[in-house]
Amino acid sequence: MTHDLKRLAWKAFDRVGTTICVVLVVSPALFFFLWMLSLSLKYEIDNGAYPPVFIPDRIAWQNYVGVFASNNFLLYFWNSVVVTGAATLLALVVGVPAGYGIARMKAERSAIVIMIARMTPGLSFLIPMFLIFQWLGLLGTLVPQVIIHLVVTVPIVIWIMIGYFETTPIELEEAAMIDGAGRWQTFLRVTLPIAKPGIVVSMILSVIFSWNNFIFGVVLAGRETRTLPVAVYNMLSFEQVSWGPLAAAALVVTLPVLVLTVLAQRQIVAGLTAGAVKGG
Amino acid sequence: MSVTASSPIAAVTDETESGQPGGLSPSYWPFVVPALVVVVATILLPWAFTLWMSVSEWKIGEGHHFVGLANFAHMLADRRFGESIERTLAYTVLSVVAPLVFGTAAALLFNRNLPFRGLLRGIFVMPMMATPVAIALVWTMMFHPQLGVLNYLLSLIGIEPQDWVYSPDTVIPSLVLVETWQWTPLVMLIVLGGLASLPRDPYESAEIDGANAWQKFRYLTLPMITPFLLVAVTIRMIDALKSFDIIYAITQGGPGTASETTNLYLYSVAFSYSDLGYGSAIAVVFFALIILLSMLLLQLRRSSARLAGGSK
Numbered sequence: 001m002t003h004d005l006k007r008l009a010w011k012a013f014d015r016v017g018t019t020i021c022v023v024l025v026v027s028p029a030l031f032f033f034l035w036m037l038s039l040s041l042k043y044e045i046d047n048g049a050y051p052p053v054f055i056p057d058r059i060a061w062q063n064y065v066g067v068f069a070s071n072n073f074l075l076y077f078w079n080s081v082v083v084t085g086a087a088t089l090l091a092l093v094v095g096v097p098a099g100y101g102i103a104r105m106k107a108e109r110s111a112i113v114i115m116i117a118r119m120t121p122g123l124s125f126l127i128p129m130f131l132i133f134q135w136l137g138l139l140g141t142l143v144p145q146v147i148i149h150l151v152v153t154v155p156i157v158i159w160i161m162i163g164y165f166e167t168t169p170i171e172l173e174e175a176a177m178i179d180g181a182g183r184w185q186t187f188l189r190v191t192l193p194i195a196k197p198g199i200v201v202s203m204i205l206s207v208i209f210s211w212n213n214f215i216f217g218v219v220l221a222g223r224e225t226r227t228l229p230v231a232v233y234n235m236l237s238f239e240q241v242s243w244g245p246l247a248a249a250a251l252v253v254t255l256p257v258l259v260l261t262v263l264a265q266r267q268i269v270a271g272l273t274a275g276a277v278k279g280g
Numbered sequence: 281m282s283v284t285a286s287s288p289i290a291a292v293t294d295e296t297e298s299g300q301p302g303g304l305s306p307s308y309w310p311f312v313v314p315a316l317v318v319v320v321a322t323i324l325l326p327w328a329f330t331l332w333m334s335v336s337e338w339k340i341g342e343g344h345h346f347v348g349l350a351n352f353a354h355m356l357a358d359r360r361f362g363e364s365i366e367r368t369l370a371y372t373v374l375s376v377v378a379p380l381v382f383g384t385a386a387a388l389l390f391n392r393n394l395p396f397r398g399l400l401r402g403i404f405v406m407p408m409m410a411t412p413v414a415i416a417l418v419w420t421m422m423f424h425p426q427l428g429v430l431n432y433l434l435s436l437i438g439i440e441p442q443d444w445v446y447s448p449d450t451v452i453p454s455l456v457l458v459e460t461w462q463w464t465p466l467v468m469l470i471v472l473g474g475l476a477s478l479p480r481d482p483y484e485s486a487e488i489d490g491a492n493a494w495q496k497f498r499y500l501t502l503p504m505i506t507p508f509l510l511v512a513v514t515i516r517m518i519d520a521l522k523s524f525d526i527i528y529a530i531t532q533g534g535p536g537t538a539s540e541t542t543n544l545y546l547y548s549v550a551f552s553y554s555d556l557g558y559g560s561a562i563a564v565v566f567f568a569l570i571i572l573l574s575m576l577l578l579q580l581r582r583s584s585a586r587l588a589g590g591s592k
Contacts, residue, residue, distance in 0.1 A: 018389070018392060018394065021389050022389060022394060022400060025385075025386050025389055025404065026400055026403050026404055028407075028461055029403050029404055029406050029407050029461075029465075030403055032407070032415075032418070032461070033406060033410075035418070035422070035429060036418045039418065039421060047427070048427055050426070050427060050432070051432055052427075052429050052432050090318075093314070094314040094315040094317075094318050095315055097311040097312070097314065097315070098311060098312045098314070098315030098316070100308075100311050101308040101309065101310075101311030101312040102312060104308045104311075105308045105309075105312075110312075113319055113323065113324075116323070117319075117323050118518065119518050119567070119570050119571065119574060120323075120327075120567055120570075121522040121524075121543055121546070121563065121566060121567065121570070122522070122524070123524075123543060123546050123547055123550065123559075123563060124326075124327070124330050124560070124563035124564075124566075124567060125322070125323070125326045125327075126550075127330060127333065127550050127556055127559055127560055127563060128325075128326040128329035128330050128333065128560075129322075129326055130551075130556075131329075131556065132326075132329075147322065148322070150318055150322050151322050151323060154315060154318055154319065154322070158315060183307060183308075183310075184310075187311070208409055211411065212409075212410075212411045212412060212413075214411075214412060214413045214524075214525045214528075214529070215524050215525065215528075215547075218528075219551055228411075229411055229412075229413040229414070230413075232413060232414060232417065233413050233417075233529055236417060236420075236529075243421050246417055246421075247417070247418060247421070250411075250413075250414035250415075250417045250418055251414070253411050253413070253414045254410045254411035254414040254415070257409055257410060257411055258406060258409070258410060260409075261402065261405060261406055261409040261410075262402050262406075265398060265401065265402040265405065266398070268405065268409065269401070269405065269469055272466065272469055273469050273470060273472075273473045
């Protein structure tokens, strides 16, 4: 009887302790994003107050209105969409078949090239690429950024797809080929449909790391070709911007990624632990 | 070992999983060729170009000519470069150790049955997926000595206000704080993968033997997740060495050059001073350093694997 009581008490203690620990572990992330939201919704007078105001009496929606109304924001948003979209699409077109070929040839060692890309500082691609794009006269367009983002997106896609195709059964493909289908036909009709979850994972991670990329745009983007991270950074350095609009802009830039993270949490976790690949 | 077997670093180096030479069936080559073209054009060719530039005097807007190893000789005498290397190493050590400790602790927690586990994990993972520049802007506001929320939070627990990134003495630890906040989740995910693969039996016999929680962690869990910790250390080290976005957006290497890591110095040389030749030489040395340190870790991983294999 006392033994049972002791166990019950221990269980309750354990549960309370775990809850406290979880709150502690999650709170830095939770506090940061809530504070970011708070900054973006406050007037200057509240953002400059000490002690800080967490929930303001008056909400400064105008911070967000200002972001969309000013500074070519929609142009930069569109630039980001084009660069990320094109770099991800191209990466899928060349990367998915490559992952398939490498997995079927059992040539995983060729992935050393991907490792090297992973270990190389982005700047050492940027120095030569900058010159090449200058010679080709492409610097005023989005093309250089799309091409250099491939350095991030292609390795992610190839890596995740190698891991994925290694786990898909080869028997179905063999059956299709016995029925007279060619390799490409088999790949398109039989293998690709099965690989859809893997493709989704690699697409999500490719989109996120391309969207977040900053260093390539800093060097290669002109006034008209900035992506969002570069545009937001420039808001900070070129004008004495107040905190509210700046925080609002920062939140708008990263919101698509945060929404994607929450919606596709399971796929992202699977992709990151399988690939453990990060761009940049 | 699902993570180690499928992580890029492990697969490339794993000796047990050799790719059957001669077993390459040529018919799959067409699938790989387009990606090969892209990789050669965007990764290998630029690298060759960088090597050539590193032995040239090459400034934006001026001509270029071969100078042999002059750029590398210059580096030896360049104090700003030497200091940037020291700073980078210090930054890296801190940015590996702190996320490793916190990430492992968080993984032990997330490995338990929690209510709302998925949601909590989603929130926990957000820092590493969010746009680094956007994060950096908000951290800059939080670091503000007078109006920043961090000094206010410190005052609540009776700690005097800090200068954070505004003082040469505290700028590196402050940036490491951001880096730790951002990348602890990645370590957590890798270790969590390791914990999920652990066998149940040793724990049951340990419980019968009356082992307490700490003993079980120290003598069972820790040795078994060591391969995963080493993968996490390797990935973390590479990322910390080449960290750029956060440092550039928060301090631009300042105050003075107090947070100028090699990657930031490289950026300044190449694109602020337009000295592409010297910049390329730094890029080559910097890359060699990353490779060297990764090989050292790989060696460590092999010997620890051998140890684990021998003790069975």
